[in-house]
Amino acid sequence: MPRAFTAPLAFSAEVAAARARGAPIVALESTIITHGMPYPGNLNMARSVEEIIRRAGAVPATIAVIDGTLHIGLEAGELEALSTTKGAMKVSRADLAFAVAERRTGATTVAATMIAAALGGIRVFATGGIGGVHRKAEESFDISADLEELARTPVIVVCAGAKAILDIPKTLEVLETRGVPVVTYDSHAFPAFWSRDSGLASPLMLNSPAAIATFQAAREALGIDGGMLIANPVPEENEIPREEMEIYIARALDNAERDKIFGKSVTPYLLQSIFEITDGRSLETNIALVENNARLAAEIAVAMA
Secondary structure (H helix, E strand, O other), rough: OOOOOOOOOEHHHHHHHHHHHHOOEEOOOOOOHHOOOOOOHHHHHHHHHHHHHHHHOOOOEEEEEEEEEEOOOOHHHHHHHHHHOOOEEEOOOOOOHHHHHHHOOOOEOOOOOOOOOOHOOOOOOEOOOOOOOOOOOHHHEEHHHHHHHHOOOOOEEEEEEOOOOOHHHHHHHHHOOOOOOEEEEOOOOOOOOOOOEEEEEEEEEOHHHHHHHHHHHHHOOOOOOOEEHHHHOOHHHHOHHHHHHHHHHHHHHHHHHHOEEEEEEHHHHHHHHHHHOOOOOOHHHHHHHHHHHHHHHHHHHHOOO
């Protein structure tokens, strides 16, 4: 018989205190720290995002697996140590429990962060962009677990839309099929990560955190489960227009095909390739949109509280 197993959870002191007094909390993923940008930029970004959430009246909870323990909120030393960790797993629903059982260290993707947030009673999560249906998915069948997680886990995810390297029309179709509300904040155009307009109309639009909180309350009152996607366009002064980005993405996709990149390696490879093609401009936009999403997520969490 397999032994009984209790998942080891650890809450940071700040998050534990917020839970005890019912304060608003915003979850944050950790793959952007370990796989998204180099040190020390990753640490500076993580600290900045946490501080933005605090200034908006909520408490940040950066989530990661450290030596098999699922941390919901990181202490300052843990955050710094994670920012220099080499070889951390990139964990999603399929391998989150593996990382815990094998006492590994892993950074959480959107899907894994949603699972952890729900375990910790956290209802709002800020990230950069969600995964989705990859281009040429009809050949590769490469579809992110983020979409399935949004359909099943009751967490509001604030992002800058789907990553522009994806097939955004197919991604929106899958979200619609799975019953996930897609709301663009204060815009009728669905954004594409680095760009404010993907060329597609947003399924729904709301223009205040209070309206988003009311929408979620109505879903709960009707017994509708699953998550909600809030697409928050990158600030206009920080965007890279879609027509320009498509040129860079095409070059990056050609590079990935040439280097035979597939599976979980595709997204970080493409992001790094685009960073190099744009001479770092894409990273500057990435940081700006993450900070913008953190601010909105905190405002939503405060409105819900």
